[in-house]
Amino acid sequence: MTALHPLVEVAPDRRHAVAVDRSGWPAVWPDGVATPRTVDEVREVVAWAAATGTAVVARGAGSGLAAAAVGVPGAIVLDLSALQRFEIDADEQLARVEPGVITAVLDDAAASHGLMYAPDPGSVGISTVGGNIATNAGGLRGAKYGVTRDHVLAFDVVLADGTLVHVGRDTIKGVTGYDLVGLFTGSEGTLGIVVGATLRLLPRPVRVATAAAYFADIETAARAVTAITRSGARPAVLELLDGPTLGAVDALEGTALRARGEALLIAQTDGFGAFEELSVVADAVAPLATLVETETDAAASARLLLARRQALPALEALGRPLIEDIAVPRGRMADAVREIGRIADEEGVRIFVFGHAGDGNLHPIIVTERGEGVPAAAQRAADRIFALALELGGTITAEHGVGRLKREWAARELGPDVHALQQRLRAVFDPQGILNPGSSL
Amino acid sequence: MTALHPLVEVAPDRRHAVAVDRSGWPAVWPDGVATPRTVDEVREVVAWAAATGTAVVARGAGSGLAAAAVGVPGAIVLDLSALQRFEIDADEQLARVEPGVITAVLDDAAASHGLMYAPDPGSVGISTVGGNIATNAGGLRGAKYGVTRDHVLAFDVVLADGTLVHVGRDTIKGVTGYDLVGLFTGSEGTLGIVVGATLRLLPRPVRVATAAAYFADIETAARAVTAITRSGARPAVLELLDGPTLGAVDALEGTALRARGEALLIAQTDGFGAFEELSVVADAVAPLATLVETETDAAASARLLLARRQALPALEALGRPLIEDIAVPRGRMADAVREIGRIADEEGVRIFVFGHAGDGNLHPIIVTERGEGVPAAAQRAADRIFALALELGGTITAEHGVGRLKREWAARELGPDVHALQQRLRAVFDPQGILNPGSSL
Structure with a gap:
């Protein structure tokens, strides 16, 4: 590695702090960490990286679940969490934000204007808007309001050579040029570094209402999802939890949810x-x-949602959760859950299932013993779950991303022609291959 | 030109039929027209075009307003209007469609399942889904439901070498790979030929309600748009018509709308x-x-919308309408309309304004005498309107597209860095430059 840029720190504690995310991927220390305070500092660091051929991994809060923003040997991590300025234009229903803003902070500020930033990933209290953009994060309200992509209008992007460009526009509509905003969204820092975003805000709903419905088995719950779909209703939230997850919540919270049924739908x-x-x-x-x-x-609505909010903490109390993230056509959810049960039995692992039923997005959680490394049986189970998702006409990742974790599976889902096309497209933006080389969408 | 492919017809009446769209752009006859009946026939024709270096212009119903799908000398037009198969999966709330399906036909079929295909451009009764995808068409319901981009999940695309690829997926969510579906949407046939699409359907609303509000002047109507935005309501439709447009509707329909005010908002x-x-x-x-x-x-709701539905026919009765399509931040609409009035006065042309106020999307209509060619004063007025849109922080095209009509203005809006990036991106998909070379997004 050539001489480091003055903004790059090499202290072990700084490098250690960005060596992992929440995916369980083994720690890889980068060679250094830059924490720019301004867009110009981002440009400086990226221009230096381009000149020296140094790899750059952009990172927000480190709450990712796909190892998309963790260190690579020889790389520097560009920690964007200090870029936290934002402003809200209530009349235009827009927010202009820097990437390090915590998503819930933005939504709370929007609420004070009677507005809402709709995307609400489970990590909303700890993840950054920039991280949400990098992964095209979804969330609970996605059943009605969609994902991050549906709420981004324009970006300021530092390209791989340090050039700053503005893509998209501050108007709600606009068709001049290709949809580069969509292209950067979910690109995991491989096409450029988003250093500013114009986000769309919506009127905060005047009221909410919540139902919790229990079922004898998961198949019946899945049929209930179809019944809701057919009813003409369009819930903002539609969450599914299986019996084992309810049991784990009961153990944590002292509730008796599982006595009511082997599956819970919250709408x-x-x-x-x-x-x-x-x-x-x-x-x-x-x-x-x-x-x-x-x-x-x-x-009372919040109380009904408690089981969903506590699902992951309840599983964390049981061991180390490996959080998977498949989506299948909604009508195949029952098949998916049944097959996941069979995989758990055959591999001798514990798998709990909850997820965003309105989107067909299931989070099978494989809970293993705590400790380093993923046991072979758990890895086999995960691979079988990915294969199952593809077999059912679904995807290996609905909202968490590909990162280092699912590189091989992403190539398999895309197929050789589309994967090759994507690699050529990536090379247009980053001919040297310095932007997040560990992530392969 | 080399020997034509057997599927390419050269009869003058066929070539004449695809020489223009509805933009007023002068007729340019292509060398031939292919009207494939199957996806395999599309592949055959494109592979032949690639082998012979022949330019290919994909076209649907020819209802475009930006000269994006009209002939180019030496090119063939690929008329996709015969590809009209579609099926609806009511449980999954999806439609699988070929590009030649008329948008209203799809929406009517969805209605029979209690569903809705939300994008509803003014041309919904004559334009095709493929054309809507190519331009990322908007429409009246866009204020709440967004544009075509927000309702497309997956495409089958014939690439410039005749390869068929599938991009996107049939699940509501999914983040494997770059957003190629978004990239193809609005790309005006320059990146590939969309020969199949999976579209999202929504529950058809159980009821609608409509308000028509008249105002003393357009500035007050624009302030009313802000008042609605602040109210917490989110109308599905929010249309604005100026006084001169109301006068034209009165002349056509025998109504007396303009006596009620100099501006009308329909929500x-x-x-x-x-x-x-x-x-x-x-x-x-x-x-x-x-x-x-x-x-x-x-x-009764439909009756209140009549003024909007009849606005364009009313202007067509007065002469030849040149339909512009800018968007500005919603708070700048009053400024935009006032300046457009000044431009009309200074250039001595008649300009009528209506549009989708909920999106800040205005359609200034310059009405000229019938006949060939755009008068110099009308062209000057159009150019000044584009400059105005950019000056107000807006865009030169909100939903109609760039085509041949706005090439220079698109380059100006994008700026040299982004324009160059787009051209490099285009070259990845079409290294020979055979796909719709006349359109420059």
Whole structure:
């Protein structure tokens, strides 16, 4: 490695702090860490990296689940978490943000204007807007409001040679040129470094209403999802939890949810028609459910969502969770969950399933003993789950990303022609291959 | 030109039929026209074009407004209008369509399942889904439901060498690989030929409600748009018409709309809360309006929308309309309309303004005498309107596209760095430059 740029720190504690994310991928220390305070500093560091052929891994809060923003030997990590300025234009319903802004901080600020930043990944309280953009993060409200891609209008991007460009526009619509905003979203820092974003805000719903419906088995719960889809309702949140996950929540919280059924669906409607829409949801699931609870005040709604919010902490209490992230056509969810159960049995591992049922997005969680490394049986189970997703017409990652974790599987999902096309496209933006070389979308 | 492919017809009437669209761009006859009946025939023709270096212009119904799908000397036009198969999967809320399907035909079929294909460009009854994808078409419901981009999940694409690839996926979410679906959407046939699409369908709203509000002047109507935005309501449709347009509708329909005000806003709310949401809209605009009418049954709602539906026919009755398509930040709409009035006066041309106010998307219509060619004053006025859009922080095209019509202006809006990046990106997909060489996004 050539002489480091003055903004690059090499102290072990700094390098150690960016060596892992939350995916369980083994730690890899980068050679240095830069923490720019301004866009000009980002440009300086990237221009230096281009001149010296140094790899650059952009990183936000390190809350990623695909090892997309962790160190690579010889690389520097570009820690964007200090870029935290943002402003809200309430009349235009826009926010202009730097990438290091914590997503929940933005949403809370929007709320003070009666607005909402809709994407709400489970990590909303700790992840950054920049990280959400890099992975095209989804979230609970995705059933109605979509993913990060649906809420980004324009970016300032530092390209691989240090050039700063502005792509997209501050108007809601616009078709001049190719959709580079969409292309950068979800590109895991491989095409450029997003240093500023114009985000769309929406009116905060005037009210929400929530239903919790329990079912005798997961197949019936999956049929209830179809019944909701057919009902004409469009819940903002539609979450599914299987029996083992309910058992884990019971163990953590002292509740008795699993006594009510072997599967739980939580639906939340919002907006002016939230109460009527919830009754449509409740009517649709009632013939299939063992129990349906509905709530129309905010505190009680939050209580019904508790099981979902506590699902991951409950599994973390049992061991080390490997969080998978497949999506399948909604009608294949029951098949997916049944097959995942078979895989768990055959491989002798514990797998819990919850997820965003409105999107067909399941998070099978393989819980292993704590410690370094992924046991062979758990890895085999994960690979079989990916293969299952593709077999059912789905995807190996709905919202967490590819990173280092799913490189081989991504190539398999895309197929050789599309994968080759993507590599050529990547080379247009980064001919030297210095941007996040460990990630292969 | 080398020997033509057997599927390419050269009869003058066939070539003449594809020499123009609805933009007013002068007729340019291609050398031939292919009308494939199958995807394999598309591949055959494109592979032949690649082998012979023949330019290929993909075309749907020819309803475009940017001269993006018209002949180029030496080129063949690939007329995709015969590819009209489609199927609806009601449980998955998806449609699988060929590009020649008329958009309204798809939406009507979706309606029979209680579903909706949301994008509804003004041309919905005559334009094709493929054309909508090529231009990333918007429409009236865009205020709430967005544009074509927001409803496409996967494409089958014939690349410039005749290879068939599948991009995207049939699940609602998925982040494996770059967003090629977004990249192809709005790319005007310059990156590949979309021969199949998986589209997202939504529950058809259970009810709609409509308000028509008249104002003393356009500035007050624009302030009313801000008041609606601030109210917490999110109308599905929010259309603005200026006084001269109302006068033209009166002349065509025998109505007396202009007697009620010099500007009209039409707002439509939909869904379970439509009636309450409409009352929020009506309350927000009441202090500013000279008159507010509201309707909650479907037939009466349609009557209130009549002025908008008849705006273009009314202007066509007055001469030849040149349809412009800018977007500005919503808060700058009043400035835009005022400046457009000044431009009309200074250039001595007639300009009428209506548009999708919820998106800041204005359609200034320059009405000239019928006949060949655009008068110099009209062209000057159009150029000044584009410059105005950029000056106000907007775009030269919100939903119609760039085509041949706005090549120079697109380059100006994008700036040299982004324009160059786009050209390099285009070359990845089409190294020979045979795909729609006349269009320069």
